[in-house]
Amino acid sequence: MLNTYSSTPTQKGQVTIPASMRKKFGIKPGKKVIFEDINGQLVIKTHSQLVNELAGSLKTNIKWDKNKAFKAVGEMLAQNYLKTLPKKLRPSI
Structure with missing residues (x-):
């Protein structure tokens, strides 16, 4: 389905992306x-769209392991969360 919207740039070149989009x-x-x-057309993408386009475009000899990937992401999220805690509440590792 094609949805077309228009927006007028401000003096700073800013445009409003419609709420539905x-x-x-x-x-x-x-x-x-x-x-x-x-090819001469302005295309606006989200970062996730760009990542999805690039996924699989890099060749590697490393076999994809979904469980390892999820574990690594979970560990990274946990580490990032711990950094948000006050030092006195952080577990000693």
Whole structure:
């Protein structure tokens, strides 16, 4: 389905992304979007769209292991969370 919207740039070159498009594509305040010139057409993408396009484009000899990947992401999230805690509440590892 083709949805077309228009927006007028401000003096600073800013445009408003329609609320329905922000909701559909998960664009929240502070999140970055990517502007691409593809054969003379302006294309706006979210970071997740770009990552999905690039997924699998890099060749590696490392076999994909879903469980290891989820474990690594979980550990990273846990470490990042611990950094948000006051030092006195952080577990000693």
